[in-house]
Amino acid sequence: MKFVDLIEQASRDNNSLLCVGLDPDPARFPADLAGRPDAIFEFCRAIVDATADVACSFKPQIAYFSARRAEDQLERIIAHIHEKHPGLPVILDAKRGDIGSTAELYAIEAFERYRADAVTVNPYLGRDSVEPFLAHRDKGVILLCRTSNPGGSDLQFLEVDGPSGKERLFERVARLVAGEWNQHGQCALVVGATFPNEIQRVRQLVGDMPLLVPGIGAQGGDIEATVKAGRNSGGMGLMINSSRAILYAGMQADSGEGFAEAARQVALQTRDEINRYRVG
């Protein structure tokens, strides 16, 4: 199934626009996982199993694995999601971007090695750097548009000449992706929850295209503003990511059961709060 259909189906099945981000930080793991060689996998597995029925997708951030020489645990957690929770798509958050011949290899890394259903990609190198990802027709390609961090404005907010006057660079990216790069309906965009006005602007530019929205929870984005700005015509089209606020909800808990259950509660509350603003 194509990624965009997969994400829509999962969103309907679980009545959820919540994407659970997997940013595993061993320094914050519960005590009973400490010292285990596969602690990263075990932590992620507990989170995945506890939240799989309230999420629309999982988003492992590859740096949390690669900085710790834990690529094998990333492979294992993605395989676990596919096996135990089929139908829930995996977005590999890698923000890759390189010339075509290298991008082909990054696409193999994401889609064949890790078996991700979608990958995040940086648009700075332009269309031919994105095409090798798009060549995997069933996969999703999620382009950075307006990122949630303060420095995002340094380039993304610069004014360039548009077809009807000035537009910001992130608006140009949104138009390029929606108008030219998305020929096979595979694309989505990253727009940070810290900027609801820009979410709304991007929504105007891209029709019903899915938006991946990081920045609620630890980064401070507001859920009501995010959903009202970003929902598409069907009250869908959003993957609202929360990572740390869910993963470490149970920091005080000292048993394995405790942290996963605490994560589930926060995921459930977040899903329900998102749903409150999908229509109306």
Add this chain to the structure above:
Amino acid sequence: MKFVDLIEQASRDNNSLLCVGLDPDPARFPADLAGRPDAIFEFCRAIVDATADVACSFKPQIAYFSARRAEDQLERIIAHIHEKHPGLPVILDAKRGDIGSTAELYAIEAFERYRADAVTVNPYLGRDSVEPFLAHRDKGVILLCRTSNPGGSDLQFLEVDGPSGKERLFERVARLVAGEWNQHGQCALVVGATFPNEIQRVRQLVGDMPLLVPGIGAQGGDIEATVKAGRNSGGMGLMINSSRAILYAGMQADSGEGFAEAARQVALQTRDEINRYRVG
């Protein structure tokens, strides 16, 4: 030693501005390496040992390793360079770019796990996405500015408002890096050899800052035009990368000795051709 000093010293020691790119493609390896589990490492080691006295640096491209589950061989080849060819800096070509908390992990990946002396970084997320790399004060941070691929123009060539009229986005990146991000003298820029006019423009904007220039060889960039446009006031300040034209110079050779010796000959010729245009 700081990266910028390391690269200058290596350039003087070997009288070379040639950066040898390590883009190992097993499909193009000589027959006697085929089937070896460490073929990627052995191929790169032979190239490194054959070219170490005519290069100013080595640039492994991480996707060539990660797409093939060969991170361990990347660690080994970098360790080999540090051990056998001390003083020759390693640039990890990874083009990372993410929000601060994630960028910290990418910096650990590049500088601690892989022990690279410098890493390439994508500027699209702005200053706070670059700072975690800059926090490693002795390391080099090489920002993408004007890339060598055709699609590079999609965003990098857009006109934005500058302090004295219009400027292109890549010029803004050059000014931001030189004027604001390079407070500790760690930065360099990627400018493709396929665009000599833009190399010259970037050189005007950034003083003597080192430029990493991919795109000669397989991508078709002209050496004379590149060197004349990019050399700094001391006839230095360039790391001119060639990967495929060197690595696969000996494609017809069927012995292990053959391909490395062929690579050495092309590296030597390339170094000498670069040197012809450094002054005058």
